[in-house]
Amino acid sequence: MTARLRAANANPEKYLMNPPRFLYVATLALLPLLPFSLRAAQDWVRYNAVPNSSKVRVDGTSTIHDWSVESTALGGYVEFDPAFDLNKPALGKVNAHCDVRIFVRQLKSGKTDMDNVMYDSMKEKDHRRIDYRLTEMTLKEAPKSPDAPFLFDTKGELVVAGVTNKIQMPVSLFRIGADKLKFTGSTSVKMTSFGITPPTKLAVFSTGDDVKLTFEWLTAKKEQK
């Protein structure tokens, strides 16, 4: 343990009030860079999820009948590198960040008992959210008419029940008015790949491992303050 650390442990208040000299130096050295970093953050064009305007649906099968759960509470944001211009889109990789989240309890089938079994299977008490994080986005096709979508191939990480899996899916992007973007897409996953045992009820029914996720996600440009 260094003398400084020993001193800090002995008298933490004094240590905090008298930070080491190198911090002053480092702060002063970084100050000129601050305007650039602020500007860089501002330049990314951010769109936030619009409440009550999205829909995610999970479809599955069982030995009795098909089932589905839905939710409209699809939160998160997407932001694009300013170099990506929706008016003059260039095919290829797009620099973008995107985080999407949904609370498991907000997925509902309309049957409370079944929902409770589903939440339990998804270990909801320990893992309350489903998260999606985009890792790569490639524009495959620009719209050929004003109403047509931008077509992307995406790669990302999906976190369900605490287990992260990499997924790929095609995503369509529709421009809605001047400041809104709607993303749509669907993909299939296996419950077991997230450590979820497909719910079974004593020889009455058992659910299939494959489920299909379909979404429509509306985002609106964040107002500049």
Added chain:
Amino acid sequence: MNKNETAELNRRDFIGSFATLMTMLGGVELMTHAPVQAADLETLVPFQIKCGVIGLGNWGREIIATLSRLKTAQLVAVCDTYSASLKRAANSAPNAKGVEDYRKILDDKEVQAVIIATPTHQHRDIAVSALHAGKHVYCEAPLANTLEDAKVIALAARAARKQVFQAGLQTRSDPQRRFLLDFIRAGASGKAVKAHAQWHKKQSWRMTSPNPDRERELNWRLNKATSLGLVGEIGIHQIDAMSWFLSARPASVTGFGSVMHWKDGRDVPDTVEAIFEYPGGAHLNYECTLANSFDADYEMLYGSDAAIMMRGNKAWMFKEVDSPLLGWEVYARKDQFYKETGIALIANATKLANLTEKATEEAAYTTKPLYFALETFLTNVNTVSSAVEDFSATFDASDKAALEKYVSEIKLLPAATYQEGFEATVLAIKANEAVVARNKVALPKEWFELA
């Protein structure tokens, strides 16, 4: 084993006994059970709502007993101004904190929901304060004994958009009644022509007490100033249910009431009759007495093709000879009522066990309307509170309009809302007015509208 019991031996019983017999004879039961991989609905405790019960009279104790059987309830506080009642309730709710001032429950951040079972005239302050304190509220019916109080409670409930308010009209959440409602609305009994409901029970309604002050407080039902009488305090549930089945609100009520038996100085009639007139001409004849217990309580709906009798959680259909054949009734269980044959109407009738239930069998505790009403309330409280919590963590929490829209679009389990509670309370108040004055009271639709 008598003949009837033999007839009621069903397939499931037979297989069960056969398997047992084979096991005893050294055989092995061949049925194998799949391993339980997901939670079993019977044992799963999906959530628990921390509740407080305010008002610990007979009904309050019934509520506590019911909550103790609901795995989704966690009773954390009980309240009554009378220490003896509090002490008695503490025995059946040992883990709940006992308080004499209801405000202590409202100040307790841990308590999510309150169930109000105080005398009717005390509901207003408690219900409104509870809603203002952010609690979910189950308020017994009638909501109040004056129109003004009922309106104040209903308006406070309407304003509390992120909370659940349920009026204690239990039949509105009862699956058996909801099954009947669909059945009747589908036209199975033909055109509804009239209805009848009664509640007969020989009892004084007077409770004994160690001192005169407590006696007055305890017997609030026998005081004209605080009681809506038999038609209001008891009849509200049956009258509301029949109006619900008739899909209409009555246009007038004519009442009669007398003290016929319990001449102990009371001025609240012990025998009442009220006739409700519905648009289109159908009448509901409601009668209630504390002087005779014959035929207890039930509701009848008379249609041009069949009459339907509802007794607790059971119901039967009595068909006219010229009514169309529905088909399934040929195989349905029949019960004999003097010279009439009733076809049992049972929700979920495909379950063999239900079909072999005896007509006079006591309802299991878990099938009482109060159980369903409280179970529904707790589920709805969980749905709404988790929606508010999750939505606020997903979107901009300051966007109140978006949050309220989200909550308003959530599908809740069916239960009596503040509007239904208010309308039933208006009916109860006006019916009691008619009984007391022995006259006809018009029921213009404005009475049922909230400002």
